[in-house]
Amino acid sequence: MTTDITELAQSLKAAAEKATPGRWEYYPGNTSIEYNVDSMDEGQGSIVYVDSGDFTQAQTDRNGEFIALANPANILALVEALEKAQRYIEELREWNAGLAQESHEYQQRIAELEPIRAAAERLVRCKGRYHSELNYRALATLFGVNNPDLPPLDGESRTVTAAAADVLAERKRQVSVEGWTPSHDDTHKNNEMAFAASCYAFHAAAATWDLEDDGIPYDSHPVPKQWPWDPSWWKPTDARRDLVKAGALILAEIERIDRADGIKLEAE
Known part of the structure; x- marks a missing residue:
């Protein structure tokens, strides 16, 4: 019982x-x-x-x-202590129920905000492609994106091919070995790096047309007329290598343009 x-x-x-x-x-x-x-x-x-x-x-x-x-006094004291403990337990239950309800409401709110946060994350990652650096940072602050320089989202391609890796490596080599730093590149304001890239790309493409047929070695072809710099800087190697150089020079030209426009340069 x-x-x-x-x-x-x-x-x-x-x-x-x-x-x-x-x-x-x-x-x-x-x-x-x-x-x-x-x-x-x-x-x-x-x-x-x-x-x-x-x-x-x-x-x-x-x-x-x-x-x-x-005796009555002791019994009343015990009952009073019991009633006090029961009231405290009831208060704890009500408090816990309130916390549970509050937590549930917060979870619902977070779930409602998640699509907005995800959209904001994608939006701020657009940065210079669609809006200025200042707008990009303002959007990041507005939507609570703590780290604006976000990594690729899940599902986005993260694969770097050998070709892309070689172009990036050549760009780094140009900076560290040749001294083509941002301050150096900024002095070439007439699209010279783009012209140089086109020379290497055209030379690689034209090699199979007539140069080899005439018996002229690939790396001995005369300096192109549109070459923007001193002839000693013209250094053809082979078709693939020259295309890599062209890609790196195009990157350098784009970076120079972005710096001039105040666009953030660091990759995501």
């Missing part, structure tokens, strides 16, 4: 409130025990008198100690 602690507590409380208040004392005798209220007021009277018999004195004493402690 399960005891309803709340019902039991209320029953004890009701009984304690009707009982004689105060501290109870017990007076063991040879074969009996008497409980009195610890008061000089005789009107409070004796609580109970028990005749224990000749052979139960020890147990009677133990029972007496228990009954004396189970």
Whole structure:
């Protein structure tokens, strides 16, 4: 049988409130025990008198100690502590339910904002292709994109072919070995790097038309008329290598144009 602690507590409380208040004392005798209220007021009277018999004195004493402690004041104190604990438990339940509801609402809000965040992420990654650097950063701030220089999104191509890797490596070589730094490139304002790239690209394409037929080695063909720089800078190697040089020079030209327009240069 399960005891309803709340019902039991209320029953004890009701009984304690009707009982004689105060501290109870017990007076063991040879074969009996008497409980009195610890008061000089005789009107409070004796609580109970028990005749224990000749052979139960020890147990009677133990029972007496228990009954004396189970006085109304102690019972009321226990019930009060229980009620206080129950109120606190109920408050915790309500607080926890509120947190759960708040968490659910936040999760819903996050789910609603996710498409906007994803769209903003794609938008700010457009940067110089569709709007200025200032607009790009403003959009990043507006939509809460903490790291504007985002990596490719899942599903986007991240493959770098050998050809692309060679073009990028040549561009780095031009900077580190040849000294074609941004400040150097910015002095070539008449599309000279684009002209140089076209010379290498045309030379690679035309090699199979007539140069080899005339018996002229690939790397010995005269400097093209449209070559923008000193002839000593013309250094044909082979068709693929020259196309790589052309690609690197085109990158350099595009970077120069972007710098002039104030467009961010770093790759995503």
